[in-house]
Amino acid sequence: MPRTAIIPIGPYHPLQEEPEFFKLHVEGETVVGLDIELGYNHRGIEKLSESKTFEQTVFLVERICGICSTSHPIACVQAIEDAGNIAVPERALYIRSLIGELERLHSHLLWLGLAGHFLGFNTVWMWVWRYREDLLDIMELLTGNRNHYAMMKPGGVRRDIRREDIPAVRKMLDGLKGPLALFRDAVAEDPVIHARLKDVGVLTRQEVIDYCALGPTARASGVAIDVRRDHPHAAYGLVEWDVCVEHNGDVFDKAVVRIREMFESVRIVAQCLDRLEVVGGPIDSNPKEIPPGEGIGHYEAPRGEVFHYVRSDGGNRPARHKVRAPSYMNVPTDRAAVLGGSVSDATIVLAAVDPCYCCTERMAALDASTGRRLMGAKELLRLSWEKTERLKRELGAEGPKLDLARTE
Amino acid sequence: MSFAVRALTRSLNVFHLGGSACNNCDIEILDALTPRYDVERFGLTLVGSVRHADLILLSGVFNTKAAIRARRIYEQAPKPVVVVAIGACACTGDIFRKSYNWDGPVDRYIPVDAYVAGCPPKPEAMLEAVVTLVKKLRGA
Ligand code: SF4
Numbered sequence: 001m002p003r004t005a006i007i008p009i010g011p012y013h014p015l016q017e018e019p020e021f022f023k024l025h026v027e028g029e030t031v032v033g034l035d036i037e038l039g040y041n042h043r044g045i046e047k048l049s050e051s052k053t054f055e056q057t058v059f060l061v062e063r064i065c066g067i068c069s070t071s072h073p074i075a076c077v078q079a080i081e082d083a084g085n086i087a088v089p090e091r092a093l094y095i096r097s098l099i100g101e102l103e104r105l106h107s108h109l110l111w112l113g114l115a116g117h118f119l120g121f122n123t124v125w126m127w128v129w130r131y132r133e134d135l136l137d138i139m140e141l142l143t144g145n146r147n148h149y150a151m152m153k154p155g156g157v158r159r160d161i162r163r164e165d166i167p168a169v170r171k172m173l174d175g176l177k178g179p180l181a182l183f184r185d186a187v188a189e190d191p192v193i194h195a196r197l198k199d200v201g202v203l204t205r206q207e208v209i210d211y212c213a214l215g216p217t218a219r220a221s222g223v224a225i226d227v228r229r230d231h232p233h234a235a236y237g238l239v240e241w242d243v244c245v246e247h248n249g250d251v252f253d254k255a256v257v258r259i260r261e262m263f264e265s266v267r268i269v270a271q272c273l274d275r276l277e278v279v280g281g282p283i284d285s286n287p288k289e290i291p292p293g294e295g296i297g298h299y300e301a302p303r304g305e306v307f308h309y310v311r312s313d314g315g316n317r318p319a320r321h322k323v324r325a326p327s328y329m330n331v332p333t334d335r336a337a338v339l340g341g342s343v344s345d346a347t348i349v350l351a352a353v354d355p356c357y358c359c360t361e362r363m364a365a366l367d368a369s370t371g372r373r374l375m376g377a378k379e380l381l382r383l384s385w386e387k388t389e390r391l392k393r394e395l396g397a398e399g400p401k402l403d404l405a406r407t408e
Numbered sequence: 409m410s411f412a413v414r415a416l417t418r419s420l421n422v423f424h425l426g427g428s429a430c431n432n433c434d435i436e437i438l439d440a441l442t443p444r445y446d447v448e449r450f451g452l453t454l455v456g457s458v459r460h461a462d463l464i465l466l467s468g469v470f471n472t473k474a475a476i477r478a479r480r481i482y483e484q485a486p487k488p489v490v491v492v493a494i495g496a497c498a499c500t501g502d503i504f505r506k507s508y509n510w511d512g513p514v515d516r517y518i519p520v521d522a523y524v525a526g527c528p529p530k531p532e533a534m535l536e537a538v539v540t541l542v543k544k545l546r547g548a
Contacts, residue, residue, distance in 0.1 A: 040428060040471070040473050040474050040477075041428040041429075041471070041474075042428065042471055042473070042509050043428050043469060043471060043504050043507050043509055043510070044504075044507040044508050044509045044510075045504075045507075047507070047508060048503075048504065048506060048507050051506060059503060060503055063430045063502070063503055063504075063527075064430065065430055065431055066429075066430040066431035066432025066433070066434075066435060066528070067431060067432075067435070069430070069432065110435070125442075126442055126443055127443075129439065129442035129443070130442060130443040130444060133439075133442070133443075133444045146436075146528075146530065147432040147435075147436070147528055148432065148527055148528070
């Protein structure tokens, strides 16, 4: 019997949404098994929510995940509005979509940067994150904070978008188009990136359906689901945009879907800004109480559909609050994507669903059965980098060229 | 200034110990590395193992499962080591302090030298905490 080695990834990693512990079982270069262990990030949010008023609940769900910190609140307030039959003013709908799409942009940029890091293109990482900073500045201008925006409330939004701020947002969007095109071309044309990402970690259409995967993970495999279109909410029914679908289901297509989505987000934000200039009126319908009943809310977070269920018993607190986040459905697909592949691809495949699992800054808590060789995430990252270097030599290519003059 | 303090405060190796955070504090820590803030020009660098750490950044609440690991990691750090709690979660428990799975304040079992408030704190705030600490250690 060939010796099986275990590569532990996790449990902690500063870039992933939930600390998770992965055990990759490998034989030689091939991955033969994958164990996933959860629970390092359990904070009892659903139970906590029952002790908060409806308005406070929104702040709590915002802190489920820092990167999706407006997706959960939007889904949550929609569930509360559904339970209480609360109408939302039109202006508030546009503001919700605007903030939601800006968040998607920052989240996809973050992923792109990390994907570059995992492949050994740290320049890409640094440049992508540099452009992300401009977005965070706009967020600070519009909402008062770089990350937790606290914009949503049942019945509307908490802060209006001031007319004076709109030109700054437009300027930032225009500044972002150049870099986005640059990154799109870098991914589309570079032979090293093709060699690293094409036909790697393939998830077939059937597997996506079987695992109920969501978001870009599903859309890259030809499953055209997007709750923004299938279940219109906020302003998504009022603006023009397309669902981005690719068909191969490999890591390359997942990257392409995300990059194309960023262009769509830019489009949506621009239209929301146009509408905000003409649509006036209140931003909040100020609901006073939530009658007994139950409601659901969806939102297409950057990683897939977020689902919230709220039951009210007529008091000022939810009697029950249930949350389902997209990674819960997406993480198990790693099993289908990573098995049979080589170890040096595991890093990018596990990162492709977008919680990113392995990097150097993690803590090692292992239950190493004796006689088994242990390898850390650091070595794994190094393996990935070495493969890129080897391919660069074989292909005689340099890797993605960032022609920064083009972004000026 | 003793030899240990001089060696400790010259070029800090930072280890980031994330608990059950919402991730934002962690991302802001990484953000400090990227071109806008670029802390590496001051000689600060993130390291992958706690055994190389001069400075530990704690972020997030630590739940019952994570707290056990956090203690173990802290014990492995070479002393003296400086510990900074980043964000409301690590400082006070933030909105999660009533949670059944919260293991209690992290400074009950890890001695914390500085607290950076904010949810999440800006990278500037984290830098200021480190600068203040280093100055204090050097007695300047
Ligand atoms: S302090 Fe705020 S931003 Fe930081 S981990 Fe806690 S909830 Fe997230």
